[in-house]
Amino acid sequence: MQASEDELQRMMVGGLDGDAAAHRALLRALVPLLRRFFARRLRDADGEVDDLVQETLMAIHTRRGTYDRTRPFAPWAFAVARHKMIDHFRRHRQHLSIDGLDDILVTEGFEAASGAAMDVDHLLATIPDKQAQAIRDTRVEGLSIVEAAERRGMSESDVKVSVHRGLRALAARLRGDL
Amino acid sequence: MLIETLAHDVRPVPRRAVERRMAGALATGGLVAVAIIPMTIGLRDDLAAALAGGTFWMKLIYTLALALGGTAAAIGLARPDAPRPRGLWLLSVPVLLMAGLSAHELLATPATEWMALVKGESWDRCALNILLLALPIFVAGLWAFRRFAPTRLRLTGAMAGLAAGGLSATLYGLHCPEASATFVLLWYSLGIAVATLGGWLTGPRLLRW
Numbered sequence: 001m002q003a004s005e006d007e008l009q010r011m012m013v014g015g016l017d018g019d020a021a022a023h024r025a026l027l028r029a030l031v032p033l034l035r036r037f038f039a040r041r042l043r044d045a046d047g048e049v050d051d052l053v054q055e056t057l058m059a060i061h062t063r064r065g066t067y068d069r070t071r072p073f074a075p076w077a078f079a080v081a082r083h084k085m086i087d088h089f090r091r092h093r094q095h096l097s098i099d100g101l102d103d104i105l106v107t108e109g110f111e112a113a114s115g116a117a118m119d120v121d122h123l124l125a126t127i128p129d130k131q132a133q134a135i136r137d138t139r140v141e142g143l144s145i146v147e148a149a150e151r152r153g154m155s156e157s158d159v160k161v162s163v164h165r166g167l168r169a170l171a172a173r174l175r176g177d178l
Numbered sequence: 179m180l181i182e183t184l185a186h187d188v189r190p191v192p193r194r195a196v197e198r199r200m201a202g203a204l205a206t207g208g209l210v211a212v213a214i215i216p217m218t219i220g221l222r223d224d225l226a227a228a229l230a231g232g233t234f235w236m237k238l239i240y241t242l243a244l245a246l247g248g249t250a251a252a253i254g255l256a257r258p259d260a261p262r263p264r265g266l267w268l269l270s271v272p273v274l275l276m277a278g279l280s281a282h283e284l285l286a287t288p289a290t291e292w293m294a295l296v297k298g299e300s301w302d303r304c305a306l307n308i309l310l311l312a313l314p315i316f317v318a319g320l321w322a323f324r325r326f327a328p329t330r331l332r333l334t335g336a337m338a339g340l341a342a343g344g345l346s347a348t349l350y351g352l353h354c355p356e357a358s359a360t361f362v363l364l365w366y367s368l369g370i371a372v373a374t375l376g377g378w379l380t381g382p383r384l385l386r387w
Contacts, residue, residue, distance in 0.1 A: 018190035027181045054180055059387065061184045063327040065195030066257045079258035083329045087386070125262050 003029040009073040016064060027057055030077065037081050042088075052088060056081045079122070124166075126173050131166030134159050196256050199322045200249060204345060207318030211311045211349050219307060222355045233357040236279070238348055240362060243272040244370055245344025251337040252319070256326035263333065269340070273367065279359035298356040301365055307353075308369025309376075312339070312346035316377065323385055335381015336374050343373025 003011075008029060014022025034056050038049040059080050067076050124132035137148035138159070145163075149156045192198060215221060228234040247269045254260050284292060298304075319338045328334040347366045356362070 015188055016191045018188055020185050020188040023188045024181060024185035027184060031181075057180060057184065059327065061187075063258075063325055063387070065191045065199065065325055066327045068257065069193065071259065076257070076259045079329065080327055083258055083327065083387075086329075122259075 005074050012073050013069055034081055052084055056084045127166050127169045131162045134162035135166045138163055196253055200253050203318040203322035207315030208345055210314040215353050219353045221352050237351045237362050240272050240276050241344050241347035245341055248337045248340030248344055252341055255328050255334040258327040258329050276363045280363040283359045295358040295360040298361045304365035305369035308347045308350050309372050312342040312373040315345050316342035320384055328385055331382040331385045332378055336378035339377020340374040343370035
């Protein structure tokens with residue numbers, strides 16, 4: 001049974017109000033969601049998925065004061081998870097390569113279902129619109145360069161350059177240079 | 179098991195917990211800085227008279243505006259799902275206004291007197307004192323961030339540094355008798371800017387979680 005956004009949020013607010021049972025239920029419900037979030041994006045060498053699930057649960061617990069009750073819960077929780085994953089990349093790979101970004105850009109399945117299809121949008125919102133659009137067309141929707149160029153009325157080289165610059169900006173952003 | 183351990187420590191979290199915690203930290207750090215001033219550099223002798231004049235408040239409004247801007251930005255950045263920060267350009271407004279005051283002041287003064295406006299009596303220590311006084315405030319801010327979840331660590335560090343520097347400069351006004359807008363524009367701003375830069379440089383390491 002997968003908890004819905006409403007249930008998760010209710011448990012979270014209960015925990016914020018001091019209800020230990022609600023908080024425990026929330027953390028339990030998050031375990032499978034987080035495990036799938038990380039398993040989708042990591043190769044899971046040396047049990048890193050379980051480590052990240054634990055670290056994320058701890059962060060969600062100690063930093064729960066940053067959750068705003070008037071906002072949806074899942075995007076907040078997955079933002080914590082994403083940060084933990086990026087931090088993991090920083091620690092274990094000196095250079096986060098542009099190729100590795102495609103893993104992070106993947107979004108589908110349960111996150112969309114639980115109202116947290118924020119991953120890509122959130123990341124792409126940090127770079128200029130034109131680059132974000134080119135990345136969305138080619139990497140998320142899977143259009144070819146030619147198709148993306150036609151759709152946007154841009155030249156093919158313009159699309160390519162935008163994708164490349166956008167990915168480079170994202171990589172810099174994820175490395176924490178920004 | 180981890181979840182059981184965590185579920186044993188479920189203290190209620192008030193609404194607006196981020197704002198409260200940040201305000202508490204800045205107040206604590208600010209009190210430490212206020213306590214340091216009379217013990218080291220001293221309060222300005224004419225403090226009571228200065229409170230009745232305009233320049234004291236001109237300085238206070240300038241530095242406090244920067245402090246509040248930095249604080250508001252840092253609070254926004256404390257949430258992991260924070261949208262891309264907008265409106266950071268507003269931070270330039272107080273600086274531009276102060277530059278206007280300075281220009282007005284310089285135009286009303288013969289060029290031979292300009293160096294007096296620039297240097298005052300204490301140009302060589304103003305920025306450093308502001309930076310030193312900002313340290314306890316910055317440390318208090320770091321303490322607050324132990325419960326926050328920023329994802330843009332450099333920018334967050336810079337805004338925390340700006341908040342600390344701005345508040346420090348505000349409190350430094352209790353000591354510093356300088357009254358020229360040009361002096362404030364140059365040296366107060368320098369101290370605040372270096373505090374901001376310090377936060378920008380150290381943010382990724384100090385705010386990591």
